[in-house]
Amino acid sequence: MTIPARTRTALLGAGAAVLLALLAFLFVRTTAVDVRKDAEAGALLRELRALDARLDTQAVRFASDLSGTVPAPSDNAPMVERILRELENGSPPAVAMHVAGLRKGMAERSRTLEAFRSAHQRARESLKAADEAAAALATEANQSRLKGTRGDTGSLMSQAEVLRQTLRAVPVDGADPLLRDIESRLSVLRAASAMDPALTDAGAHVEKASRAFLDARATEARALERLSFQTVGPSIDLIAQNLWRSMAAGLEDQERWRVYLFFYAGALLIVVGYLISRVITTQGELRGANEGLEKRVAERTQELSNAMERLKESEAQLVQTEKMSSLGQLVAGVAHEINTPLAYVKNSVATVRDRMPELRDALAQSNRLLALLQTDSPDPKELQATFAALSARLEQLTDHQVVEDLDTLTRDGLHGIEQISELVTNLKNFSRIDRAHVASFNVNDGVNATLLIARTNLRKIDVERQLGEVPLITCSPSQVNQVLLNLVTNAAQSMEGKPRGKITITTRSIEAAGMVAIEVADTGTGIAPEILPKIFDPFFTTKPVGKGTGLGLSIAYKIANQHGGFIDVQTEVGVGSVFTLNLPLQPPPQKLGDESHAEAA
Numbered sequence: 001m002t003i004p005a006r007t008r009t010a011l012l013g014a015g016a017a018v019l020l021a022l023l024a025f026l027f028v029r030t031t032a033v034d035v036r037k038d039a040e041a042g043a044l045l046r047e048l049r050a051l052d053a054r055l056d057t058q059a060v061r062f063a064s065d066l067s068g069t070v071p072a073p074s075d076n077a078p079m080v081e082r083i084l085r086e087l088e089n090g091s092p093p094a095v096a097m098h099v100a101g102l103r104k105g106m107a108e109r110s111r112t113l114e115a116f117r118s119a120h121q122r123a124r125e126s127l128k129a130a131d132e133a134a135a136a137l138a139t140e141a142n143q144s145r146l147k148g149t150r151g152d153t154g155s156l157m158s159q160a161e162v163l164r165q166t167l168r169a170v171p172v173d174g175a176d177p178l179l180r181d182i183e184s185r186l187s188v189l190r191a192a193s194a195m196d197p198a199l200t201d202a203g204a205h206v207e208k209a210s211r212a213f214l215d216a217r218a219t220e221a222r223a224l225e226r227l228s229f230q231t232v233g234p235s236i237d238l239i240a241q242n243l244w245r246s247m248a249a250g251l252e253d254q255e256r257w258r259v260y261l262f263f264y265a266g267a268l269l270i271v272v273g274y275l276i277s278r279v280i281t282t283q284g285e286l287r288g289a290n291e292g293l294e295k296r297v298a299e300r301t302q303e304l305s306n307a308m309e310r311l312k313e314s315e316a317q318l319v320q321t322e323k324m325s326s327l328g329q330l331v332a333g334v335a336h337e338i339n340t341p342l343a344y345v346k347n348s349v350a351t352v353r354d355r356m357p358e359l360r361d362a363l364a365q366s367n368r369l370l371a372l373l374q375t376d377s378p379d380p381k382e383l384q385a386t387f388a389a390l391s392a393r394l395e396q397l398t399d400h401q402v403v404e405d406l407d408t409l410t411r412d413g414l415h416g417i418e419q420i421s422e423l424v425t426n427l428k429n430f431s432r433i434d435r436a437h438v439a440s441f442n443v444n445d446g447v448n449a450t451l452l453i454a455r456t457n458l459r460k461i462d463v464e465r466q467l468g469e470v471p472l473i474t475c476s477p478s479q480v481n482q483v484l485l486n487l488v489t490n491a492a493q494s495m496e497g498k499p500r501g502k503i504t505i506t507t508r509s510i511e512a513a514g515m516v517a518i519e520v521a522d523t524g525t526g527i528a529p530e531i532l533p534k535i536f537d538p539f540f541t542t543k544p545v546g547k548g549t550g551l552g553l554s555i556a557y558k559i560a561n562q563h564g565g566f567i568d569v570q571t572e573v574g575v576g577s578v579f580t581l582n583l584p585l586q587p588p589p590q591k592l593g594d595e596s597h598a599e600a601a
Helices: 005-030 035-063 077-090 099-147 153-168 176-194 197-229 233-374 380-399 402-430 443-453 477-494 552-562 589-600
Strands: 439-441 461-467 473-475 501-510 515-522 566-572 576-584
Touching (some): 005 233, 035 077, 035 197, 035 233, 099 197, 176 197, 233 380, 439 443, 443 477, 443 515, 473 477, 477 515, 477 552, 477 576, 552 566, 552 576
Parallel strands (some): 461 501
Antiparallel strands (some): 501 515, 515 576
C-alpha cells in the first residue's frame, strides 16, 4: 500500500512536531527549578530571622539596664516591610503564602516590644523616685542625728543606702531572695522611722516608692514574658527548612530529567540522521519534478512579487499617514510655544551664513599671503599685491562691522535657544519624580512657570498677575507647582463657553501669620453651595466623563496640608471663585519630613 505524498508529508510533519514538543518539554523540565529565586528567598528569610533576633536582643538590653540611658529603638519596620514585600512578590508560592502570617507576627512583636519599652521606662522612673526617697530619708536621718534626736539614726541611714543598692539589683524576673530582702529592709526602715516622728513621713514615702518600683518591675517582667512568647523565629526557620527541602527535591528531579534529556537527544540524533539520508535519496526525484515546475513557479512568483510590492506600497502609505497624524498632533501642541525663539535662531543662522563669504575670502587671502611668506624668494610685487588685497578685505570687514554683527547674531540665537530651553526645563520640572525634594522657593517663580506651561490652555483667557514682594519659603517646589497648575487649570475650565474670561493671580506676604498667600481668582460659573463641601473629596468631579478624574483638588489639598498650609475657597454662583493657597515660610518638620520619608520609602 502506497501512502500519498501529501499524507506522508503531513505524517512526517506531525511526527517532527511531536518530537520537538517532547524535546522542549524535557528541556523545560531540566530548568524548572529557579535556584536563584529560591536562594534569594532563603537570604530574605535569614535577614528576617536576624531582625527578629534583634528584637529579642533589644528587649534583653533594655531589661538589664536600669541606670544608663536607654537608646532609642531602631526602626526596623521599613526593613521588615521591604523583606516581606520582596518575599510576597518574588519568592516561590510555598514561601509567599506565609507572608501574611509573618507580617502579622512581626507587627505584634513590634507592638509588644514598644509596650515593654514603656513598662521598662516606668520601672526606671519608679526606681529613680525610690532612690530619691531613700536618699531624702538618709539626709533627714543624718540631720536628726546631728540634732541629738533619740533613735537609731545611724542604722536607719545604712539601711536606706542598702535598700537603694538592693533596688538597683532587682532583676526583671523579680528573684524571690531579693524580694524577701527588700521586704525585710522595708520593715526595718518602717520600725526605725516610727521611732522618730520627724522621719515617719519620709519612711512611709520610701516604702511607697519602693513598692511602686517593684510593681512596675513586675509589669515589665510580664511584658518581657509576652514578648518571648510572640517570637516568629521558629516559623521562619520552619519556612526556610521547607524551602530548602523543596529546592533539594526540585534539583534532584531536575537532574533526573536531565538524564532523560540526554538519552532522548541521542535517540533524536539517530532519527535525524535517518531522515537526512531519506532527504538525500528523494532530492534526485524532486530535482526532475522541479525542472518542470520552474516556469510555473517563476510566473507565480512574479505575480506574488507584484502583489507584494503593491501591498508594501499600501502599508507604507498607511504608516506614513499615521506618522504624519502623530507628528501633526505633536507640532500642534508645541509649535506655537517654540516658534518665536526658533525664529530668532533661524534668522541669526541665516545672517551668519550670508556673512561667511567675506570671512572665507579674507581667510583665503591670509593663506595666500602666508604661502608667499614661507617661500624662499617671494616675488615682492605679488607679495605687496596680496598684502594690499588682504588689508583692503580686513578694512572692509571692519567697516561693515562683520565681527560685531556676528556677535550680535550669536547672542540673538542663544537667546532664542535659552527660551526654548526654559520651556523644556519648566516641562521637566513639572514632571519631576522627586516630588519630595525640599528647597527654598519663590512662589512668584512658580506662578510664572505655571503660566508658561499652561499658556496653550489660556489663549482665550485674560491673565492678570499681581505678584507682590514675598519672602522665600521652604517647600517641595514641584509639589507647589502642581497645586498652582491644578488651580489655574480648574479656573480655565470653569470659564469654558464664556466669550472672554479672566484669571487674576495675586501673591502677598502675611507677616503676622508667617505665611505666603497665592490667590487664583476666576470669572467662571462659581460653585454651588451644596457642592462646595465636597470639592476636596477624592474622585468628586462635576465634569463630564473623560474630562476629569476628581483628584486635582484632592491632591492640592493634601499637598497644602503636608506643607502645614491650607486652601481657602470663596465663590459665588455666576460670578466666579477665588482659591487661596496659604503656605508657611517654614513648614512643620514633622509634616513635610514625614512625607519626604514616605516618598523616599
